[in-house]
Amino acid sequence: MKQVQLQIMGMHCAACVQRIEKRIGKIEGVNQIRVNLATGNATIRYFPKQLNLSYIQSRIENLGFKVSTIQSKHRxxxxxxxxxxxxxxxxxxxxxxxxxxxxxxxxxxxxxxxxxxxxxxxxxxxxxxxxxxxxxxxxxxxxxxxxxxxxxxxxxxxxxxxxxxxxxxxxxxxxxxxxxxxxxxxxxxxxxxxxxxxxxxxxxxxxNTKQLTDLFGQEAIVIRANQLHKIKVDQIAIGDILLIQPGAKIPIDGIVVFGKSFVDESFLTGESTPVTKAGGDLVYGGSTNQYGQLRIKATHLSQNSTLAQMVQLVExxxxxxxxxxxxxxxxxxxxxxxxxxxxxxxxxxxxxxxxxxxxxxxxxxxxxxxxxxxxxxxxxxxxxxxLVGSGKAAQLGILFKEGRFLEALHQVDVILFDKTGTLTSGKPQVSDIYVVNRFQERDFLRCVGATEQSSEHPMAFAILQEISRRKIALPSVSRFQALPGYGVEAYVGSRRILIGSPRLLRKEGITFEPILLKLRELEASGHTVLLVAIQDQIAGLIAVTDEIKPDAISSVHLLKKLGKTVGIVSGDHKKLVQATARMLQIDHYHAEVLPQDKVKIIQKIQSSGKRVAMIGDGINDAPALKTANIGIAMGTGANLTNRACDIQLLHNHLFRVVQAFKISKRTMMxxxxxxxxxxxxxxxxxxxxxxxxxxxxxxxxxxxxxxxxxxxxxxxxxx
Structure with missing residues (x-):
């Protein structure tokens, strides 16, 4: 199936829209057609094997309209x-x-x-x-x-x-x-x-939509056979090496292969402070190179870039x-x-x-x-x-994937937040390392670091940062497996390593009595604690702290003022979730819940006739996001591939959630x-x-x- 956007000129009322949708929608091979009177755009999904685009265009023209593939009306x-x-x-x-x-x-x-x-x-x-x-x-x-x-x-x-x-x-x-x-x-x-x-x-x-499309560069400088060539952006191929001069727009997503500079990614992250980019760092099309010269390797075609995905979602x-x-x-x-x-x-x-x-x-x-x-x-x-409401939202980094979600959001009664990376900064730091007597700390950290290398969890990143600081070399691992809601499992050599919550060790029948007092002490003080077992024996624990986001308290307060019931559903330990809820003045919370348990909690609330919005940032939240009436995914701005969500927040600021609700309410008004x-x-x-x-x-x-x-x-x- 193929999707195309056409510009239709000559529409003057809703009857024109209905006529086009009704007639073209009946053509065999057309799966769906959506025509917008305000923009003049028609989005058509059709099967290329059954009919071609020129036939669809001719049928629209037979209805008395002019058609082109240009995406915006010309001055x-x-x-x-x-x-x-x-x-x-x-x-x-x-x-x-x-x-x-x-x-x-x-x-x-x-x-x-x-x-x-x-x-x-x-x-x-x-x-x-x-x-x-x-x-x-x-x-x-x-x-x-x-x-x-x-x-x-x-x-x-x-x-x-x-x-x-x-x-x-x-x-x-x-x-x-x-x-x-x-x-x-x-x-x-x-x-x-x-x-x-x-x-x-x-x-x-x-x-607002035009401001996004204006970020697309028109030309790029590509290095081929040690020669510089100026080409159109749509002629860039994956693997091309591009030269980015100071002050120039980066035309496409890629990886820095040479040079160092500061890059303005404010359109994507909402942060006005330029980001340092050097060898191996990702850069995104539409951002601006500010100072140094860069060479980047193209990793995406122009139509598949992060900016292109943003524009497609808005349109x-x-x-x-x-x-x-x-x-x-x-x-x-x-x-x-x-x-x-x-x-x-x-x-x-x-x-x-x-x-x-x-x-x-x-x-x-x-x-x-x-x-x-x-x-x-x-x-x-x-x-x-x-058009205006979704455009304004996009300007703020709030992408409604369909117009119906813009209408439905303000009707939500209950808002459920995941905790880690959503209410908290998602940038945890290691605070304590405790190793039982029979293990050496350096060997303990080598096993932990090797296992966590394959994990994408924020806690893993914090642990790897601490191990890197200590300059500990890490061995390779095999048979790595993520255990959603529990932790991770891997083998370092012949040794089996388990890292996760107390539930994981109980599930595996591993006792952790030697560290129980230390575990309770750290959890009581609001730390997230990961237990480590090596060869089915408790080896120690690592405690991690994750700060509450600066705007979390005010955002929760504003959501309550909008008449919403706010709650937390998290897989973290009860005492940790309880401490977070107390700080944010949230009365309703659920702790130590697996991904499937989040789904059940949402369904229970829905069965009482209430509409639920779920807000999360991790892959573990996907089932809950899909089950909720509205699923809101918080990202870093580059991850627009989350198909489970209905609304994508490009920035990690919680105040964007409040703005999304306000935009929805005011748009419907x-x-x-x-x-x-x-x-x-x-x-x-x-x-x-x-x-x-x-x-x-x-x-x-x-x-x-x-x-x-x-x-x-x-x-x-x-x-």
Missing amino acids: AHHHKDLLRFLLSALLSIPLISVMLTHLHGLENPIPSYWLNPWFQCILTAIIQWGIGWPFYQRAWQALKNKHTTMDTLVALSTLTAFGYSFFLTLFPSATHTPLFYESSAMIITFILFGKWLEAKAMFQAQR RAQTDHAPIQRIADQITAVFVPIIIVIAIVTFFAWYLLLQPEYLYGAIEKAITVLIIACPCALGLATPTSI NIKQNLLWALGYNAINIPLAVLGLLNPWIGALTMASSSLIVVLNALRLQK
Whole structure:
């Protein structure tokens, strides 16, 4: 299966989105299609063996839209929209002047030929059939495909106005009858103006995502056969040696093979302090080399880099349909046909009952009904807020993998934290080493260090740091095995080494009476203690301390203020977890739990009707993250491969958890405001139009501004 993103131009309302998704989704070989009105992007998953991309593109174009594989709207396209509006506005000046003259009863304040119906007809024809031609083209394509869109309403209203006026121009009546030329021209002009402003606002809404894509370098210097070559970033191959000059962006993920420098990785880690990089260190595409010259070996293709994964996650969340979108979709599906029916009923009601045989008045009311109804605001209400909210979150290092998680997060009732590496710094240090009499400390540490070399646990890193400090050479190991929830096992030569919790030794039937008092003393003081057995005999213990994160206390306090119940689920010893809970003022905690036990705890809470968010950082947390209603993984910024989580935090700051909840809550509030405005706008203005209290040009102006208001409201989320 292959996934591709297309840029679709010409969509103006949710009905356009539904038409594309419905028609393309029915094509055999298309697995899924998600179209976002706010960004103009379509994400399509299809089977290349069953159909090719060009066929999908042609089917979309047959629906009346333009398609390209460009990932962002070009400024040239916005300039074209502006030019169309300015030209339409310029040509509309004589028509608007005539309307104002009639309204205020002025005599000859304008050139007399401006009053000539044929002059007005020619100007309107240029605006309507030249500048406004795309409206009719899209409306016709929709009609051919048995659909109705906003373009249908624009086409019907302007065609009615122009057709009626043209008929009276050809066959003037004995009494002076007003014409609708200015209404038709102003409808086109105001809608073009609104669309241009909306496009500018939408470009602003995509700013946070664009800031990420701007981090991609365009060119790189590669060293081949001792020669320097400047190439495009997408031409870099794995294994290429790249030269990174001071001040240049690192174009791709790689390993430093020569040189030393400071690198700005703030986009990834959130830390403003540059990181020292030297031989063997990893560097990430999008970061900036600040001082020294570096040579790096490319380890990933550009499309697989850490930055590319970040952008893909953000775009996926923005394209995904949040559940609340269903409200707008259900209304939009029947919106335009209902408006057409209301306009027809309005025409006959005025023509037959309210103002019998006054054709001009009946047409005016029907046109106003058609043009004032706006499905655009409904279509933009949800995706625009999701676009801005997820973009702002990405700027803070919070990646929502799908739009539905952005909606669901604030609805969580209970937040469960893993302890080590989540609530604590994850950078433990060895505080005590205790060896029983029959073993030598140096041999003890050689066995422990050799075993822990293969472990990825933070405790292992702390132990290896201490052993490195003591300059102890380590032998090789065999048959290493991680025992989730218990510890690790390996063989040094023929000797079997076990390192882990007291549960591990009990499970293996190994007694640890000689160190029991020392074990209890260290656990009581808040240390994490690892027991070591060599050849099935207790050899000693290593105590490690792990500091509480600086922002842990304030973050837990803020989560409680948001009305959430906060708890801890950890595999650590009960006394250690109890001490951490006491420091953070957390009343609910579970200690000495295995990965499968975390799952059971979450399921028990869920069975009481509560929604659970699980926050962890290790592979042991994967089952719990998957079971929770929302799984949040905390990483160092480079590990975006955790498929178990729904939200990835690139930084290790706990305050990002608080920000994620706040962004979720405010985004949903923003969506509801947008939906309320969109529904309220139509609920108020359509009856006013039916009652004849509005005229067509006011309808066009308010219709053009309605969707703009939705976009501007969504932009408030950036602050």
